[in-house]
Amino acid sequence: MNQLVAASPRARRGWTALFHPSRHEMDTAAQPRDGLVVFAVMWGMAMMLSAASQTWFLRGGQGLGLAFLAWSTLGSAALLVMNPRKTSLLLIVAGLMTVMYLLLLPVASNNRTISLFMNTAILIAVGSQVIKGRTLYVDREAPYEQLRVVARGLLAVMYFYGIFHKINIDFLNPQTSCATALYQPLMKPLNLGHNLYGQYLAIASTFIVEVIAIVCLYWRRFFWVGLLISLPFHYVIPISGYSWYMDFSSLVFALYMVAVPREVASGLYSSGVSLLRQVPRLRAGSAAMVLFGTVWAAALVFAWLVAQSHPDRDGQLIWHSAWLIIWTIFGGVSMVLIVRAALLEQPYSEAKVRSRQRWWVLAIPATLFVMSASPYVGLKTESSIAMFSNLHTEGGVSNHLVFPTPPYIFGYQSRAARILESSDPSLNEQAMDGQFGLVEHDIALQLLSNPNMWVTYEMGSQRFERVTAATYTGHRPNWIERKLLVFKPIDWARPKVCSH
Numbered sequence: 001m002n003q004l005v006a007a008s009p010r011a012r013r014g015w016t017a018l019f020h021p022s023r024h025e026m027d028t029a030a031q032p033r034d035g036l037v038v039f040a041v042m043w044g045m046a047m048m049l050s051a052a053s054q055t056w057f058l059r060g061g062q063g064l065g066l067a068f069l070a071w072s073t074l075g076s077a078a079l080l081v082m083n084p085r086k087t088s089l090l091l092i093v094a095g096l097m098t099v100m101y102l103l104l105l106p107v108a109s110n111n112r113t114i115s116l117f118m119n120t121a122i123l124i125a126v127g128s129q130v131i132k133g134r135t136l137y138v139d140r141e142a143p144y145e146q147l148r149v150v151a152r153g154l155l156a157v158m159y160f161y162g163i164f165h166k167i168n169i170d171f172l173n174p175q176t177s178c179a180t181a182l183y184q185p186l187m188k189p190l191n192l193g194h195n196l197y198g199q200y201l202a203i204a205s206t207f208i209v210e211v212i213a214i215v216c217l218y219w220r221r222f223f224w225v226g227l228l229i230s231l232p233f234h235y236v237i238p239i240s241g242y243s244w245y246m247d248f249s250s251l252v253f254a255l256y257m258v259a260v261p262r263e264v265a266s267g268l269y270s271s272g273v274s275l276l277r278q279v280p281r282l283r284a285g286s287a288a289m290v291l292f293g294t295v296w297a298a299a300l301v302f303a304w305l306v307a308q309s310h311p312d313r314d315g316q317l318i319w320h321s322a323w324l325i326i327w328t329i330f331g332g333v334s335m336v337l338i339v340r341a342a343l344l345e346q347p348y349s350e351a352k353v354r355s356r357q358r359w360w361v362l363a364i365p366a367t368l369f370v371m372s373a374s375p376y377v378g379l380k381t382e383s384s385i386a387m388f389s390n391l392h393t394e395g396g397v398s399n400h401l402v403f404p405t406p407p408y409i410f411g412y413q414s415r416a417a418r419i420l421e422s423s424d425p426s427l428n429e430q431a432m433d434g435q436f437g438l439v440e441h442d443i444a445l446q447l448l449s450n451p452n453m454w455v456t457y458e459m460g461s462q463r464f465e466r467v468t469a470a471t472y473t474g475h476r477p478n479w480i481e482r483k484l485l486v487f488k489p490i491d492w493a494r495p496k497v498c499s500h
Contacts, residue, residue: 035265037084042254044080049247094119106486108382111248121150151255153365159214161372161385168399170390170496174199178388178498179206209233224342231335246327261348267341378408382486394490415440417457437490
């Protein structure tokens, strides 16, 4: 009988522990290094997916220098996933991603912009320890606490604008809503893609999920509710295949992994190590490398087999499919582990009284908040967390229910044109229906970068015929404007259909 009792805890270990947890795992440690380790794993995956999405650079489309940088970032991020204890790798990945972002300015991606803010926080928080001469592998308390504050702030800003930008008539319309565009691929196998009730539910659930998420971020007692709602939501979106959404979802997962209560991060670390040690004859670090390599190889082979049924498509399909398989596995396991740890640790202990944070810790999410309001003040419409929101603010008229007339402070969006004809084939094709437009800033960039190009457009009541770089008389963007301002193409059709 004693032998059976002694054996029972062991029976609950192994891979089945993923679904039948043991409280012992949660009580093994509660150190800040545990939180940084689990964050590093997910941050490495997020940066891998971000680098992998830049296929044009990886293939050398912008020169060997950027290709080398892109592959170096991808490789360093992979090493970080397999060696999350090495703080030097975390710094290298953050540095490489920051350099890549600066070289590619202006950047339209919301994912890369939010990543820039977090990578900046990593460089400052961890880099300051190097400057002070402290040992990175021991003194992690200060950077860990700083990154937790920054991550929670970035998530709060993201969810706020994820709600606010969508308060427009076209997102609320199931015929045009981006929620419908994401819902239909997921429900197509069930023949529910065109179900009107389902489409309205998709729209409503978008607001409900993001409201709950932002509230639970700062309501410690119910932090686990936010995880239960948010993580499955972000996990499923990339699987729709609507767009390369994996990098954004993995970014959210990573921010959550450092924002969770300390005891949840500790439990996640302990259970992750416990599972990895089930691989026979390997330590946790070695097991991580083997499992990662095996999953990647299997995903690549499976994606190649799937692509054989679509011979008309190029290698991009294999590349995208392989990473989607990796996200499905890696993201799914991560989601179960973090929710499991969050549920086991209830009720969370009272938050300790912390010293006042440095000014830059709060300045990083505050800067993102101000930048994300740019569509309403006449500045950039890209990289403002307005992705898949159906938002229109150009030309002095908005579909937003709060700002039907945007309170422009800057005039970039007021100079919005309807493109009628162009010598550029791709631009001309988009202009054929008469509903395609650009702000004057982008017209100037197009013309000045191609002296042989001409474009005919209407701006207000004026028509400009076959304008070239030589005959263009409008505003010419300076270096700062070219690097910091990026605008979406304008869709003049109403209702406004979903775009990124």
